Amino acid sequence: MAMETVLSVADARKRFAANTALDGAAMSLRKGEWLALLGPNGAGKTTLIRAVAGRVILDGGTIDLLGQTISNGQASGAAAVEARRNLGIVPQDLALYPLLTAAENMMAFGALHGVPKAELKDRVRWALEWTGLNDRAKSLCKTFSGGMKRRLNIACGILHRPKVVLLDEPTVGVDPQSRERIWAMLAQLRDEGASLLLTTHQLDEAQQICDRITIIDRGKTIADGTIDQLVAKTLGKGRRVTVSFEPPLPAGAAVPAGMTLNDDRRSVTGSIQDVANELPALLARLSTAGAKVEDVHLERPTLHAVFIALTGRELRE
Amino acid sequence: MLKHVPMMLWMAWTSLKRDKVVLMLTFALPIAFFSIFVGIFGSQVTGGGGMSKIKVALVNLDASPNAQRFVDALKKEGGLRIITTVGTDQPHTLSREDAENMVKDGDAGVGLVIPEGFGKDFPNFAFGGDGGDGGAKAVEILADKQRDPVAPQVVAGLMQKAAMMGAPDLMMENGLGQFEKYAGALTPEQRAAIDQWLPQLREEVRENAAATQPTTQSSTASGSDAGSAFEGLVKVNVVNVQQDHKSDWEAFVSFQVAQTAVMFLLFSMAGAAGSLLDEQENGTLERILSSNLGMGGLLMGKWFVIAAIGIVQLAVMFLWAWKPFGLPLFTAHHLGGWAIMSIATAAAGAGFGMVLATACRSRGQLGGVSTIVILIMSAVGGSMFPRFMMSEGLKKAGLATFNAWALDGYQKVFYDNLPLWNLWPQVSVLLGLTIAFMLMARLLARRWEAM
Numbered sequence: 001m002a003m004e005t006v007l008s009v010a011d012a013r014k015r016f017a018a019n020t021a022l023d024g025a026a027m028s029l030r031k032g033e034w035l036a037l038l039g040p041n042g043a044g045k046t047t048l049i050r051a052v053a054g055r056v057i058l059d060g061g062t063i064d065l066l067g068q069t070i071s072n073g074q075a076s077g078a079a080a081v082e083a084r085r086n087l088g089i090v091p092q093d094l095a096l097y098p099l100l101t102a103a104e105n106m107m108a109f110g111a112l113h114g115v116p117k118a119e120l121k122d123r124v125r126w127a128l129e130w131t132g133l134n135d136r137a138k139s140l141c142k143t144f145s146g147g148m149k150r151r152l153n154i155a156c157g158i159l160h161r162p163k164v165v166l167l168d169e170p171t172v173g174v175d176p177q178s179r180e181r182i183w184a185m186l187a188q189l190r191d192e193g194a195s196l197l198l199t200t201h202q203l204d205e206a207q208q209i210c211d212r213i214t215i216i217d218r219g220k221t222i223a224d225g226t227i228d229q230l231v232a233k234t235l236g237k238g239r240r241v242t243v244s245f246e247p248p249l250p251a252g253a254a255v256p257a258g259m260t261l262n263d264d265r266r267s268v269t270g271s272i273q274d275v276a277n278e279l280p281a282l283l284a285r286l287s288t289a290g291a292k293v294e295d296v297h298l299e300r301p302t303l304h305a306v307f308i309a310l311t312g313r314e315l316r317e
Numbered sequence: 318m319l320k321h322v323p324m325m326l327w328m329a330w331t332s333l334k335r336d337k338v339v340l341m342l343t344f345a346l347p348i349a350f351f352s353i354f355v356g357i358f359g360s361q362v363t364g365g366g367g368m369s370k371i372k373v374a375l376v377n378l379d380a381s382p383n384a385q386r387f388v389d390a391l392k393k394e395g396g397l398r399i400i401t402t403v404g405t406d407q408p409h410t411l412s413r414e415d416a417e418n419m420v421k422d423g424d425a426g427v428g429l430v431i432p433e434g435f436g437k438d439f440p441n442f443a444f445g446g447d448g449g450d451g452g453a454k455a456v457e458i459l460a461d462k463q464r465d466p467v468a469p470q471v472v473a474g475l476m477q478k479a480a481m482m483g484a485p486d487l488m489m490e491n492g493l494g495q496f497e498k499y500a501g502a503l504t505p506e507q508r509a510a511i512d513q514w515l516p517q518l519r520e521e522v523r524e525n526a527a528a529t530q531p532t533t534q535s536s537t538a539s540g541s542d543a544g545s546a547f548e549g550l551v552k553v554n555v556v557n558v559q560q561d562h563k564s565d566w567e568a569f570v571s572f573q574v575a576q577t578a579v580m581f582l583l584f585s586m587a588g589a590a591g592s593l594l595d596e597q598e599n600g601t602l603e604r605i606l607s608s609n610l611g612m613g614g615l616l617m618g619k620w621f622v623i624a625a626i627g628i629v630q631l632a633v634m635f636l637w638a639w640k641p642f643g644l645p646l647f648t649a650h651h652l653g654g655w656a657i658m659s660i661a662t663a664a665a666g667a668g669f670g671m672v673l674a675t676a677c678r679s680r681g682q683l684g685g686v687s688t689i690v691i692l693i694m695s696a697v698g699g700s701m702f703p704r705f706m707m708s709e710g711l712k713k714a715g716l717a718t719f720n721a722w723a724l725d726g727y728q729k730v731f732y733d734n735l736p737l738w739n740l741w742p743q744v745s746v747l748l749g750l751t752i753a754f755m756l757m758a759r760l761l762a763r764r765w766e767a768m
Contacts, residue, residue: 053607054607054767055603055606055607055767056767056768057767057768081609084607085609089604089607091600091603091604092600093599093600093603094599094600095599095600095601095603095604096599096601097601098599109604109608112605112608112609112610113608113609114608114609156604157604
């Protein structure tokens with residue numbers, strides 16, 4: 001049975017003066033899903049998230065949230081505003097009041113997001129627990145470490161129990177420990193039924209954690225699917241293979257076709273499509289060339305490889 | 318050690334010329350202030366020679382030709398601007414009461430009342446200074462000595478000069494009369510020679526008056542104005558029209574507290590409104606605007622909070638002026654007037670801060686721009702020097718500033734002790750400014766809205 005779509009963007013278009021930020025981008029997020037939105041810098045990710053949040057008015061295209069059209073190229077109406085109450089937004093900036101305590105920041109943003117007064121204290125108590133900031137509830141935000149601010153930043157966006165959460169780089173600039181903690185927090189949110197859309201530059205984490213990946217580049221969606229689907233679509237069933245050997249291949253020795261001899265002349269790297277048939281032939285050719293094989297390393301294509309294959313660029317370019 | 322100085326100079330200059338606000342603060346603000354200071358104090362130095370004239374509400378109760386000649390001489394004084402009528406549609410000749418009210422309201426620097434019978438003994442050569450020897454009648458100078466202690470003295474001096482320049486023939490006649498009274502009659506030959514010379518003297522006066530516009534010297538006043546008559550060519554009696562009889566100290570404090578409070582209110586309002594720019598910089602503005610709060614709600618909320626801070630600040634200032642400095646704050650009239658003016662002033666001040674904050678692109682820019690705008694507004698609007706010291710032109714320019722209206726209102730409450738309904742022009746303007754400021758801020762804030 002097809003999962004229910006909670007957020008969909010179709011043919012989103014937006015120009016800022018001469019700059020085309022969105023050029024037909026599309027994406028969909030299903031209920032309870034964890035979707036990574038990837039793209040090089042300037043690809044249009046933030047514009048897309050801001051359009052969903054109502055902070056950018058699209059020139060064309062539609063955005064549907066929980067069955068309600070919230071953007072169709074015009075300024076949002078009352079129904080769209082109402083629908084957006086189910087949206088939680090966690091910006092990349094640490095958008096916090098430095099002279100308020102953790103609890104006070106939560107109270108402020110909870111109230112602004114419409115958490116009823118009667119529930120606010122309970123929600124703040126829950127969020128302090130959730131973020132592990134209980135001990136620092138009464139400390140000024142400006143005294144927090146980067147990781148603590150990140151956690152507080154996330155908490156301030158979800159106090160009103162949104163069904164859909166948009167997270168823009170939720171783990172940027174934090175140490176691995178804090179990142180672990182943040183992913184654990186987000187996993188808890190998903191377990192409670194929230195659908196998460198996040199942008200990240202941590203490709204390895206996106207690959208491990210997200211159910212699905214959408215890649216946009218130059219304002220267009222260029223790929224969408226699970227990591228396996230993306231690999232199959234872009235790199236096929238091929239595997240990256242590295243064969244190490246001794247002694248180094250002598251100058252003038254023939255390098256097997258499709259392989260690249262590495263600088264130390266003690267290993268070759270390349271891609272093979274059919275492991276069962278092509279790998280023995282490769283080893284035989286190396287042996288014939290005088291190489292005594294010591295190690296063989298087979299690698300499944302990573303999201304990083306997929307990304308470069310699709311965009312021709314590194315994520316941070 | 319100094320080899321890097323040229324590079325540092327180049328770096329500093331390049332940065333400076335690209336920062337328009339700092340450039341303004343460095344060069345334009347001192348020039349603006351210099352010009353304003355010259356405009357204000359220059360008129361004091363020159364005694365009004367062309368820059369500032371003392372506005373005199375003149376009431377002539379004597380129909381005699383001599384009195385008229387004195388009035389004409391006064392009108393020719395470069396340092397005085399003589400007003401003899403009131404009303405625009407149907408102007409009528411000023412009465413004593415009109416003149417007194419004009420002085421009380423600050424519409425005239427002083428009032429002059431030339432009494433009936435003044436011309437009979439003009440100029441006055443009576444000696445003794447007791448004013449009661451049957452000599453010339455004294456001209457009354459109606460003045461608000463606490464608001465402007467200088468003007469009555471200057472006007473008294475200029476009256477002596479006008480008498481000297483405008484009526485030398487009368488001086489000679491009266492002078493000789495006094496001489497004959499104490500030294501004996503002139504011989505027929507002496508009398509005939511004088512009678513022959515007097516018409517010539519009168520003709521010279523007429524010719525001189527037509528040919529020259531006299532330049533004004535600040536004062537030739539003799540004696541003091543200590544509320545009593547003093548002798549001279551024109552006897553003068555200075556009457557303080559300020560009925561409240563408040564002490565000079567109270568008057569001084571009431572001026573000072575309002576001037577200081579309004580200027581610093583503007584600084585604090587601009588600073589508080591700058592939280593919008595902090596929020597823009599750290600991303601909380603984006604976050605807030607993504608919440609249930611729209612731009613209109615955000616601006617109104619900010620305005621309300623900032624205005625409340627302003628009212629509290631004004632309360633602290635006036636309480637401080639009350640307790641250690643003796644401002645009479647706790648009377649129903651003063652407290653009510655303070656509340657009306659402080660609410661209107663803080664409302665407009667908060668709106669003004671919102672305009673500055675929404676117009677600026679960063680906190681740094683706001684700091685520079687608000688310093689320039691507020692200091693100039695405060696100088697022109699009366700927060701640094703009382704407006705009565707300024708020329709008419711500067712006074713009018715002052716009305717374009719927020720400060721002038723706020724200060725006029727506080728002055729009506731604490732200094733003039735006027736009934737509170739008299740505050741309607743100031744309150745109307747301040748509330749009108751509040752609405753205008755908020756509409757302007759709303760327009761400027763569109764850059765933060767969804768686009």
